[in-house]
Amino acid sequence: MPSAGRAPHRLGGVLRIDQATYDGIVEHAKRDHPVEACGMVAGPIGSDRPVRLIEMVNAAGSPTFYEYDSTDLLRLYREMDDRDEEPVVIYHSHTATEAYPSVTDINLAAEPGAHYVLVSTTEHGNNPGPVEFRSYRIIDGVVTEEEVIVVDNESTSTEETG
Template identity: 80%
Template sequence: MLTIDQATYDAIVAHAKRDHPDEACGVVAGPEGSDRPERFVAMVNAAGSPTFYEFDSTELLQLYKEMDARDEEPVVIYHSHTATEAYPSRTDIGLAMEPNAHYVLVSTREHGNNEGPVEFRSYRIIDGEVTEEDVTVVTQADTRSTD
């Protein structure tokens, strides 16, 4: 199950709506081994496409260096679908290389970048196997320290 705070949920949805009709993508980092999405990082879709997303390799390398320096890992990897349901495509499944990550998909097909609800779903993708999981949105992030 993915537990995510309202502000992060809203930031992911806002990014998906803002980039529509192109797919949006990004990462929510969190402390290694915590399964707590804490640091929202909107990324650039280097493909600039309504049907495909690709992280900019320079930006992605910089993010991984930052996460490494901060003892973080990608807890959520998200992107949007602009014309189809929020379910991983064959390409999405092939690109899923983080076995501990929650893969969030947001579909903006119904309202685009206008007001209105989106489809927000989360999956675990391990060795090509897709498993949908429940999403719980909480008012505030769990601020307990693991020190």
């Protein structure tokens, strides 16, 4: 639930994500805790299907901010271009706050077609236990939360960059 002083968000849209990709994002967030984890899930252009999990390194090494290494990011975008892919999901974790986009997250959201996934590891850190996993569309500074549906029938692969 949004706290006072934050722009309201409305529920709309759906992120359909397979169990293996969901689990991979959560495992990455837990493994990197207390540093924010970050990465993307690429999919075929225009499909809105997240199929290839790409874990990135948080170049900032920060528990409150994430930043992609510019060389890794350029390499990733060239690779996605060569594979006719686009970023379907852009994810990162929050290690000390809820899974809601910060002002910085909103200002840096540059992919209007992407689902922005936030995973909060606040409650259990890198220990066993549930996380808060939420998805948003962020377009022109407007945050819209969307439903997350985890499905079993999609195929994925995991790659690490960096």
